[in-house]
Amino acid sequence: MTYTLFYSPDSANIVVRMALEEIGATFEALEVDRRENAQRSPAFLKFNPQGLLPVLVDPAQDEPLFETAAILLHLADAHRMLKPLDARARGRFLKWLFFLSNTLHADLRIAFYTERYADNAQSIAALRVPLRSRVLAHLVLLDAEMARHAGPWLLGAELSVCDLYLAACVRWAQLYPRGDALPATAVQALPRLAGLLQQLGERPAVRKAFAAEGIAGPLFLAPEYPANPVV
Ligand SMILES: N[C@@H](CCC(=O)N[C@@H](CS)C(=O)NCC(=O)O)C(=O)O
Incomplete structure (x- = not known):
């Protein structure tokens, strides 16, 4: 069985791609050219009417999946x-996965697309001023959550999709808005x-x-901009 992942470099699809690689799943990746606004094309809107990446097609499902947290779950x-x-x-x-999606990622989206708000x-x-404070407060909260156990991951000893989602959010928070x-x-x-970010960034x-x-x-940690950035 082969999944299809619609992606644009360094967009939210990277979270799903990390999960697919960690799982060892077979998948095909199809690029959606955000420079050409292809995510709003009628062809792509059939997969996600919101015009957002990522989308994952699972042949075992009756419809394409969108929303990063739903795909991860x-x-x-x-x-x-x-x-x-x-x-x-x-x-x-579930509570931390939904926190990452509903709170951290949601606030980051407002910071990245402030002109829409x-x-x-x-x-x-x-x-952008209160948004930056809010994002930092979310990271402080997550760091405090990790202090409740010996780590090294957000939920404890086992790596989960939460770590992948969290790490991508922290990466983007250090890069965007430019x-x-x-x-x-x-x-x-x-x-x-x-420590979590360092360890995750070393995984093959x-x-x-x-x-x-x-x-x-x-x-x-202190990431660099992609060589061929979309934004
Ligand atoms: N709530 C969505 C947000 C996804 C999202 O923000 N995708 C961005 C890329 S990181 C996107 O497609 N942006 C294009 C646009 O807004 O036009 C999810 O969790 O998947």
Whole structure:
């Protein structure tokens, strides 16, 4: 069985690509050219009417999947990997996955696309100030959560899709919006989170996922812009 992942370099699809590589799943990756706004083309809107990446086509499902967290949950359940297998940890897994999606990623999206939420340069700049504080507060909260156990991952000893999602969010927070991103020093000051990012960035499956999108160098701590950036 082969999945199809629709992607654009360094977009939210990278989270799904990391999961597919970690699982060892077979998949085909099809690029959607965001420079040409292909994510809003009628052909792509048939896969996701929101016009957003990622989309994953699972031939065993009756419809394409969109929403990063939904795709991650689907893959983790289908393969019984990258999630806690102890039923008592299901709630912990779900609450942090939804926090990453509904709160951290949602705030980052407003920071990345501020012009969709404010209509002039002054209000855009003003809106980015509390957003940066909010994102940092979310990272402090996640670092504190990690202090409750011995780590090294967000949920404890086992790597989960939450770690992949978290790491990508922290990467983007340090890169975007350009000129107004979170300083790497703010992330480096959070020791447990920084340890997670360091360890994840060394995993072969994770590096393979980024390399496939043309991204090398430090991935999650003081990351560099992709060679061929979309934004
Ligand atoms: N809630 C969505 C957000 C996905 C998202 O923000 N995708 C971005 C790329 S990182 C995108 O497709 N942006 C294109 C656009 O907004 O036009 C999810 O979790 O999948």
